[in-house]
Amino acid sequence: MKLTEEYEDLRKTVEAFARDAVAPVIGELYEREEFPYDIVRQMGRMGLFGLPIPEEYGGMGGDYFALCLALEELARVDSSVSITVEAAVSLGAMPIYRFGTAEQRAQWLPKLTTGEMLGAFGLTEPGGGSDVPGGMRTTAVLDGNEWVINGSKAFITNSGTDITGVVGVAAITGRRADGRPEISTILVPAGTPGFTVAKKYSKVGWNCSDTRELAFTDCRVPAENLLGERGRGYAQFLQTLDEGRIAIAALSVGLAQGCVDECLRYVRERQAFGHPIGHYQAIQFKIADMEVRTHTARLAYYHAAEKMLAGEPFKKEAAIAKLVSSDAAMDNARDATQVFGGYGFMNEYPVGRFYRDAKILEIGEGTSEVQRMLIARQLGLGDL
Amino acid sequence: MNIVVCVKQVPDTATERKLRSDDKTLDRDAADGVVNELDEYAVEEALRLKEAHGGEVTVLTMGPDKASETIRKALAMGADKAVHLVDDALHGSDALGTSYALAQTLKKIGFDLVVLGSESTDARTGVLAAMLAERLGVPQLTFANKVEVNGTSIAIQRVTDYGYDKVEAVLPAVVSVVEKINEPRYPSFKGIMAAKKKPVEKLGVADAEIDVAQVGLAGSWSEVADFAAAPPRAAGTVVKDEGDGGVKAADFLASKKFV
Numbered sequence: 139m140k141l142t143e144e145y146e147d148l149r150k151t152v153e154a155f156a157r158d159a160v161a162p163v164i165g166e167l168y169e170r171e172e173f174p175y176d177i178v179r180q181m182g183r184m185g186l187f188g189l190p191i192p193e194e195y196g197g198m199g200g201d202y203f204a205l206c207l208a209l210e211e212l213a214r215v216d217s218s219v220s221i222t223v224e225a226a227v228s229l230g231a232m233p234i235y236r237f238g239t240a241e242q243r244a245q246w247l248p249k250l251t252t253g254e255m256l257g258a259f260g261l262t263e264p265g266g267g268s269d270v271p272g273g274m275r276t277t278a279v280l281d282g283n284e285w286v287i288n289g290s291k292a293f294i295t296n297s298g299t300d301i302t303g304v305v306g307v308a309a310i311t312g313r314r315a316d317g318r319p320e321i322s323t324i325l326v327p328a329g330t331p332g333f334t335v336a337k338k339y340s341k342v343g344w345n346c347s348d349t350r351e352l353a354f355t356d357c358r359v360p361a362e363n364l365l366g367e368r369g370r371g372y373a374q375f376l377q378t379l380d381e382g383r384i385a386i387a388a389l390s391v392g393l394a395q396g397c398v399d400e401c402l403r404y405v406r407e408r409q410a411f412g413h414p415i416g417h418y419q420a421i422q423f424k425i426a427d428m429e430v431r432t433h434t435a436r437l438a439y440y441h442a443a444e445k446m447l448a449g450e451p452f453k454k455e456a457a458i459a460k461l462v463s464s465d466a467a468m469d470n471a472r473d474a475t476q477v478f479g480g481y482g483f484m485n486e487y488p489v490g491r492f493y494r495d496a497k498i499l500e501i502g503e504g505t506s507e508v509q510r511m512l513i514a515r516q517l518g519l520g521d522l
Numbered sequence: 523m524n525i526v527v528c529v530k531q532v533p534d535t536a537t538e539r540k541l542r543s544d545d546k547t548l549d550r551d552a553a554d555g556v557v558n559e560l561d562e563y564a565v566e567e568a569l570r571l572k573e574a575h576g577g578e579v580t581v582l583t584m585g586p587d588k589a590s591e592t593i594r595k596a597l598a599m600g601a602d603k604a605v606h607l608v609d610d611a612l613h614g615s616d617a618l619g620t621s622y623a624l625a626q627t628l629k630k631i632g633f634d635l636v637v638l639g640s641e642s643t644d645a646r647t648g649v650l651a652a653m654l655a656e657r658l659g660v661p662q663l664t665f666a667n668k669v670e671v672n673g674t675s676i677a678i679q680r681v682t683d684y685g686y687d688k689v690e691a692v693l694p695a696v697v698s699v700v701e702k703i704n705e706p707r708y709p710s711f712k713g714i715m716a717a718k719k720k721p722v723e724k725l726g727v728a729d730a731e732i733d734v735a736q737v738g739l740a741g742s743w744s745e746v747a748d749f750a751a752a753p754p755r756a757a758g759t760v761v762k763d764e765g766d767g768g769v770k771a772a773d774f775l776a777s778k779k780f781v
Contacts, residue, residue, distance in 0.1 A: 143594075143718070144715055144718065147598060147709070147714045147717075148711050151598075151708050154708070183708075183710075184707075184708045184710050185711055193712065198712045199715065200711045
């Protein structure tokens with residue numbers, strides 16, 4: 139699979155940016171668990187936050203695959219930076235672009251596409267993750283011409299930065315005829331009274347990414363903040379999540395590739411028993427396995443993205459891509475850490491960071507178990 | 523203002539670079555080609571001048587077909603159009619030959635200001651800006667870390683060992699820039715897409731009225747007589763601080779005539 143000239147130029151540009159602007163500073167930021175505002179500003183200027191959105195909204199007029207290539211190159215160096223872009227675009231801006239009214243698009247997109255403002259999406263709750271909509275508790279009740287939101291959301295990326303502008307909140311807005319909850323998405327601007335953001339979580343990885351719990355207590359927003367149709371919330375985020383899986387797959391491939399990059403450098407330098415350690419088959423086989431996983435996972439996400447852009451069903455391919463890529467990331471991080479030995483356990487080496495960042499990839503945007511469930515259903519086993 | 527930026531494709535400094543054994547010229551297939559880093563500063567400076575004063579930025583490169591990648595990058599950064607001087611007859615030109623070929627092309631396409639990096643990371647002669655200015659009969663303002671244009675006059679800060687000189691001239695002129703004069707922008711995807719549609723004019727030696735006797739390996743005044751791989755770096759001296767580290771370090775520096 140050969141990238142076209144434009145995609146390849148984009149990939150190279152982001153590769154150079156990650157190497158020259160992210161790599162030198164990210165280790166320290168990670169140590170201090172700081173949100174990378176300066177890197178975000180630079181990525182905003184490059185247009186990374188507007189990659190798949192048309193130029194009339196301040197975007198780059200590219201497509202979702204362009205976004206994926208950028209996410210992969212960023213994650214080769216650091217996953218926190220990559221997930222910040224992924225969440226801002228895929229979960230923040232894209233739903234507004236796709237489902238928003240002309241007014242909502244005009245109000246939010248020009249700032250979201252330039253990275254001046256970050257968007258977030260609140261779906262998961264403290265008591266409900268994979269079991270939405272059944273497990274959802276957050277409610278929104280229409281009172282006159284205002285929505286009154288009550289409930290809480292958990293693990294929401296980009297929700298509490300200085301530049302967070304808007305959060306799409308999935309909430310129960312009623313009961314459907316069949317008794318199941320009616321879910322809608324409502325846009326809540328940052329700073330709305332009744333909307334509070336807890337302090338950052340202490341996480342195992344993704345330490346430069348902003349992840350928080352959100353609370354809504356009689357939070358009132360205008361009725362026109364409803365995103366898309368009332369009752370379409372579930373369908374909206376199923377589509378959002380299908381796409382998001384390809385993006386997370388790309389990010390995972392980036393991490394897996396980063397492990398290969400780091401190991402190739404290290405095994406040439408590190409000496410043991412009179413040779414660089416790359417001389418030994420035990421190391422060579424490990425790196426060969428890492429390369430195989432990265433390569434096959436990349437093909438899986440390229441293929442899923444290709445189907446998606448062609449307008450074909452891609453649910454199964456996206457789930458496969460997410461599953462193999464997060465496995466590849468996890469396996470490569472483990473092997474890379476092993477190749478680095480004691481240094482792999484030190485935070486000053488990127489592979490230690492990769493190891494800490496890899497685990498969430500098997501959980502976020504649908505767990506590996508959910509991916510298997512989706513694949514089995516796509517094979518017709520859902521009704522047995 | 524009609525600004526022309528000369529950019530050169532060079533082998534990636536991060537990769538192993540080598541010369542060809544047959545004609546002792548650079549082996550361009552051995553390494554990835556990238557835009558000469560200092561020329562990226564030149565492109566950025568030209569774009570900033572255009573943004574401040576209006577006009578047009580043209581990229582000029584001399585090099586094989588592969589150098590079109592370098593043109594694309596400069597166009598993606600925001601340059602308006604490009605001229606690619608490409609001809610087998612130019613292969614192996616030294617600095618004199620290159621300056622002649624570029625000067626002929628610049629005379630043909632016209633310019634108010636020529637901007638280029640102060641040297642390339644491959645040949646590193648650092649003389650091209652001066653030679654170009656001489657051949658074009660215009661002022662040379664070299665090693666600039668600041669450029670200001672005011673109407674038809676131009677002023678730069680020329681970096682020196684002791685600080686900087688202020689140098690002024692009247693346009694048209696040639697300016698070479700040093701690193702850190704600015705922060706070159708990364709091309710946006712919009713810029714990358716737009717670059718595909720920008721005009722790139724390909725010129726051969728005849729188009730630019732270049733006398734082939736003055737270019738190429740045969741027309742060059744300087745010749746690479748021989749070359750050898752750089753010797754591996756010798757192991758450094760380790761000084762162990764046993765309370766006298768300062769004295770030992772000072773003695774070492776004195777032995778090298780640094781102090």
